Amino acid sequence: MTLDIDASQIVAEKAEALWTYKGEKGYMPLVGHVKELSGMVIHEEFREGNVSPGADHVPFLNACLRRLPAGIRIARFRADSASYQASVINFCQERGIRFVIGADLNVAVREAIRMIPESDWRPYQDGHIAETVHTMNKTHNAFRLIVVRRRVQNPLPGMEGEGEEEASPDVRYKVLATSHKEIPEWVVAWYKQRGEASENRIKELKIGFGMERMPSGDTKANGIFFRIGVLAYNLFLLFLEEIMDESFQRAQVQTVRWQIYQMAGKVVRHAGVLVLKVAEDVLTPFRSFRERCWRLWCREGSQ
Secondary structure, X not given: OXXXXXXXXXXXXXXXXXXXXXXXXXXXXXXXXXXXXXXXXXXXXXXXXXXXXOXXXXXXXXXXXXXOOOOOOOOEEEEOHHHXXXXXXXXXXXXXXXXXXXXXXXXXXXXXXXXXXXXXXXEEOOEEEEEEEEXXXXXXXXXXXXXXXXXXXXXXOOOOOOOOOOXXXXXXXXXXXXXXXXXHXXXXXXXXXXXXXXXXXXXXXXXXXXXXXXXXXXXXHHHHHHHHHHHHHHHHHHHHHHOOOHHXXXXXXHHHHHHHHOOOEEEEEEOOEEEEEEOHHHHHHHHHHHHHHHHHHHHHHHO
């Protein structure tokens, strides 16, 4: 299965909150998702705002692996440049985990890009793509660098807004470190999927489940609050997968709240039996939910 990890800033106007690298006070939790388990959060670590997004990734990865259900193995790993570390790359290579990690454009990477022959570049979307082999001082083995370059038009200094002047061309690079053996175009496309598998998942967790604001000035209390939010999020994903029909599979929690959770009903007792009374036009989906719950209970009970 595929593990995606990412750190996300939570702004907090608390006297006790610390400054993040983005210049705002708050917290910087690190979250790990498993794509094939409906994007569920396999592990999270609530951190102070001044903790670097790249801190202690190997212990976090080990914690993710320990929490996997029996019989499940992580075979692929994606992360942004916060994970571009020799220790993370060694961790993946030693365990046979194929990775795609956003690379830092440091001096060594820029020199590796400069050494790519011009003949190796080929058209890709609105730019060019090429690859080279790279290593870091503390990595045990070399890995591939997939490089996408694009020309971006920037105005000359002092010429902003003067359309008659020719803009000064500037080359921008997007670099990915990977152990995948597929063609570069596939690697870039697969890496972009982390936007849905990780970034949008964290956005749904924060906005949909009220995790964008913390209730306390105490970090440990906020950590408990955040973990409760993660549990609610995971239960919601299980509810979508196991109970809801296909029309709700990609629904956000706001939609489910409006159409299902907030549906008016009344619990009454009739002939010694508890009955949920709902409007006739929602009887069919509620009957479907009940049947799916029953089948799930029977399946789990048999195991």
